[in-house]
Every structure is written in C-alpha cells, then in structure tokens.
Amino acid sequence: MDQPLNEKLITASEQGDLPTVEQLLNEGASVDYKDAGGRTALMAAVQKNQIPVAKRLIEANSDVNTRDVTQLTPYLCAGANGFHEILKLTIAAGADIKSVNRFGGTALLPSSEKGYLRTVRVCLDSGVAVNHINDLGWSALLEAVILGNGGRLYSDIIELLVAAGADPHLQDRDGKSSLEHAQAMGQTEVVKILKNEDREQHEAILQAKSLIKADNYEEALGILDEALDKEGSNADLIYYKAYFLSELERYGEALEQYRKGLALNPHDLDFYFYTANTLRMMRKPEEALAEYDKAIELDPEETFYRYHKSNYLRELGRHEAAVAEMDKLLAQQPHRYDFSFHKANSLRSLGRHQEAIDAIENAIKHDPANPLYQKHKAQSQELLDKV
Known part of the structure; x- marks a missing residue:
C-alpha cells in the first residue's frame, strides 16, 4: 500500500482538487485507505461539501457506509451537515438509511435539529424512519421543537415531519411530548401544526x-x-x-x-x-459566527442562537470556544443535561478527559438510567486511564 499516495488523495479530496484526485486514482491510490481519524478520501470530501470530488470517489466505489473514529459514515456526515446533494449521492450508492450515529440518531435527527429543511426532505423521501428515537430519548420532531425556535424555518420542518407521520405525542425521557414542549416554549405556529389546526x-x-x-x-x-x-x-x-x-x-x-x-x-x-x-x-465561518453574535447581543436570554453557534463551532473543530458557549448556556439553564453532554464531548475532543467526566456526571445525575451517558462516561474514563 502506497501510504503517501493515499494520504495525498485524502488531502486533495478535502481541498476539492478534482484533477489531482483523478490523477491519484489513476496512479493507484486506494479509496478505502483511512487516515488517523478513520477518514477515507470520501469522508474528507463530504466534510467540506466537495460535491464533484465526492461524486467521483463514489463512482470509484468508495464505501458510503464505512465509519470514522467518531462513528460517522459519509452518509451520516452529509445528513448531519445539511449537504443534501452529497446525501442523495450516498443514498443512490447504497447508504444504509437505518444506520445511526454515536448518539443513536439517524440522518434525519441532526438535520431536523439544525434546520436543514431540504436535507430533511431528502431523508423522508428516501424512507428514513420518521419516529426513530435516539439514545437521548428524542425523535426528529422532538429535536426540531426543543432545539428549534418555532420560527418560519422550523415550522416548515415540523410541518414536513408531521405530514410524513411524525407522532406529536411521543414522549422524551422526562415524559414530555413535542406538543407539550411547543406549548411551554410559546411556539404558537408549531402548536397549530401539531394540533392539525389551520395556519394563516x-x-x-x-x-x-x-x-x-x-x-x-x-x-x-x-x-x-x-x-x-x-x-x-x-x-x-x-x-x-x-x-x-x-x-x-x-x-x-x-x-x-x-x-x-x-x-x-x-x-x-x-x-x-x-x-x-x-x-x-x-464557507465564510467568521461572518457566520458574527451573525449569531448579533442575535445573541439583541436577546442574550434566548438560548437558541447561542446553542446553534456552539453547534457550528464544534463543526469547525473549535472545541474551546464551543465549551465556553456551553458554559454560558448551562449558567442560563442548568437543568439542560443535553448541554452538559455536548460540553463533555467537546472536552473529550480537547483531551480534557477528567473535565469531560465531570460534565457528563451532571447529565447522569438527571438521567442515571440513560445508556448513552454511561457509555460516554466509560469512554472518557478509558481515555483518561490511558493518559
């Protein structure tokens, strides 16, 4: 195996350099080679939404279901990031639409959470189960309500999910349904959708x-x-x-x-x-982050914009900044154990394993029977022991 050649393929794929990708494939580079993070060239292309390169690698029979060290596949990664064109390519190439990420969620859940309407549509059209429950105890509908803001975009996502058969009465691990969450959060339009009432x-x-x-x-x-x-x-x-x-x-x-x-x-x-x-x-991350900051400045008590800013920071690999945002969110809403969970994951990515354990313990106190929290605590403990 020509390791330098294969590593060049991953780099060229990440950069969207199609001519170099073509050349390296002709020279015998392997589409199945994985780097230290478990990424194939296809995964590297997906992460940067390099559509022509991803298409070429899929044509070269790159596996759309192979997992990296975070347990993401190219299919799941495309869904989680709202890259609907690549998502469709992976589905056409035989992606396992029943596959789940390390949180037990299908591609439909993160796309519903993050407001990727077209990706939600692609998932539903491909037959992804609309009422699947992840290891946090949430369905796509629960995520769209709890982590959304009931505005124009999230109302359309929720309308789409309900039309596909999403159950508004499914309860989370606290025994609360999407409808109850929407009512408590004052999401007027969403309540109408969930009650099947007319919207103006x-x-x-x-x-x-x-x-x-x-x-x-x-x-x-x-x-x-x-x-x-x-x-x-x-x-x-x-x-x-x-x-x-x-x-x-x-x-x-x-x-x-x-x-x-x-x-x-x-x-x-x-x-x-x-x-x-x-x-x-x-691909203008600094300007995008500045837009979140403008909304936060105008309404610092509203957690929606800060949460989605922290999500984006994690996507960018800026885990220190993501932890800082999570700390601010937890100061506002200490009962949000899901915030503690996300904080723990960023801390683990930073190699701060004891702090990650402390953060996940906060989530475990609220929901001690949750297998996801226990699993992630055990993984952080294992990493800490190795250190």
Missing part, C-alpha cells in the same frame, strides 16, 4: 411551497416576486424568496434578500439565523 399563510407562499415540491423553483420565485411587487415589503415573502434562492445554491442572492428582511425589522432575530446558515454554506 399568504396565498403566494402556499402556491410557491406547492410548486417547489415538484422542483418548480423559478415559477415559485416568480409568484413571490409578483406578490412583493404588489405589496412592497413583507418579511414572510422575503424569507421564502431568500430560502428558495438558497436551495438553488444562489447564496449571494439569498443573502441579499435576508439582509432586506433585517433592514425591514432588525429585531426579527430569525433572519440572523438564516444569514448565518447562508454564510456557512458560502
């Missing part, structure tokens, strides 16, 4: 949403433009125009529209989340 939506938006189900994006955008021409500024119309543009990967135009929404009402904090997501897809 602009006729142009209903028409546009119907059209994009058949991928008629240009026609949908035309309907929204016509409504905007007639009515002038309307935050909901602007949002849907921007979101459809982002689904078409016209990120610059989408960002411009989201900025219009913010100019209309700088306190419509949802738009900071949308701009952050768009900048993330544009």
